[in-house]
Amino acid sequence: MSGTAGAVTVDCPSDIAIECFKVPGYRYVSYDNSGTTPCGVSQINGTVTGICAQPNVRVTSWLINGRNVLPEPTVDGWDNCAISFLNDFATTLNTWDPFAGNWRVVQSETCAYHVRSRAMPPTGTQYGRLTATNLDTGDTLTFDPITVTVPDQYYRRIVEVQCDGSVGERWTDASGAVVPAPPMDQLVTCTAEIVPGAQSVPTQRLRPRIKRFTGTASSDNFDLLQNVQTVTLRVVTGPVRVRAAGIGPSTPTAWEDDTNVPTGTVLTWGVANDSHAQLDGSLIFTGAAAASDFIVNWTETLHTDGD
Template sequence: MSGTNAGVSLDCPTTLANECWKVPGYRYVTYDNSATTPCGVSAIDGTPAGICDRPNIKFTSWIINGINVFAAPFNEGLDECGTPLLSDLAAILNTWDPFAGGWTVAVSDTCAYHIRSRALPPTGTDYGVLTAVDNDTGDVLTFTPAETVVQDQVFHRIVEVDCQEQTTVRWMNAAGATVPAPNPTQIVECSVQATPGVRTAPTQRVRPRIQRYTGAVSSPNFDALPAEVQAVTLTVLAGAVRVRAAGSGSSTGGAPTAYGDDVTVPAGITLSWGVDGDSYDLALDGSLLFTGTTAGSDFLVHWTEHTYTDSD
């Protein structure tokens, strides 16, 4: 037998590896008390409506994965609109959520103040309707959530060798188009079940504000602002200003003690109120209202307010 031996070569170009990588997706679940918004729908007896100032509420159900997670109906009260009410609702959700959704007050251009979860995987826990009954009126109050979902962004890393035995690496998106390599700090292998790589809670901000008032006019009630006010300063430039502060509280854990202060402050006086900055007192509590007493009244009010935003 005779013959020749020839080398065996691979077809070229040849794919050496085809790896699947992804930028993990995420999902936010949101509740809102402002009728129909992109962040949720609140309704009274089935009709979309804003819900505020309901001091005698019985919460009856919160449906998660098709099951009511409330052990039994319980009575609570809803504060006035804005962050006081939403903070109350967020505290209820965090108390009863068996999946630790991390509920907090957030703000956005589209929804203003609302309640938002931490970042969740694109699919998973099904958060549903929160229901309560107004014990005074019999109204049924419902809060239906909305979701913002960003799916996994999938890439394929293709390693090839050409006929000159040169190795190349290229990336393709899910549609098969060649794309630049993704940021290596943002991707994981497709088989990895990763925690969403986005902010888990809104960044907290303290925003400075200032307004000047002239004449017999009033400032807003600082307890009714949508943001949590941390400090307020009044400077009376001319005339006089009536200062009214009212509320209740207890420093001993006993029954709250009500107060109602009403003082007229002359020109040349500056007064300030503020929290002590620890982790418990995040905002001033109680009514605080300034009113010019005459047409010649002239006063400045400046304050800081605790807000939330998702941007750096």
């Protein structure tokens, strides 16, 4: 401060307000049954290896926050491999998770299909090893998770008065270095407790796919392809049999919708581009004659947040 006998003036420039903001971070926990991957580690009798087709299993423990959350060993069946195995495994986790991790099968470029939690705050519930016994072979099966964490990013907005009386602001990061203003639509106050969204942007993107079929060939069942958002059928030469039925996750025992469509037909199934929903229900296309010719294109969600 400086002044004279009758007046006091403020040193300038001068900070008159400091506010704390953050871009909330997030955390994903994932399990995989493919040996060692960036999405989890599976072992049989202590040897790292892929695990699938375990129809007679007793889950003996699942450590969460360092404690076993199973009230008693429980019998489960993981009957198949690949996505079917992971669907069963996710059901096991959702059944016994007291903290509602919302486990589901997702796809990423690093691990293809695996089981992952919803997005969670950077700190909190700590998921650990799941142990099971194969009752047919006596093998001990273990699954260890991988956690991908993006921490909260802290910023301070400092309002300052210049010597000419004008008011401005500057932003600093957690270290105090001056930085450009962060994206305002992502900021919350530092004291706010935010639960991240289930799909944190920009940790996902849509991949376009296309495939042509001729004769009596069949497409995959799109209910078994995870994270599909749109599917379009174009019949170059018909007829093409379309079977659509039920609600997943497994193939229904009977098809509710089953019809042949003619040459020139274009059919599309999909969800809104800005929606995090995905198609759910069996969908198969099959050439109904030797001369049938059709094209199927679809989009699938890929997760690129390191899991």
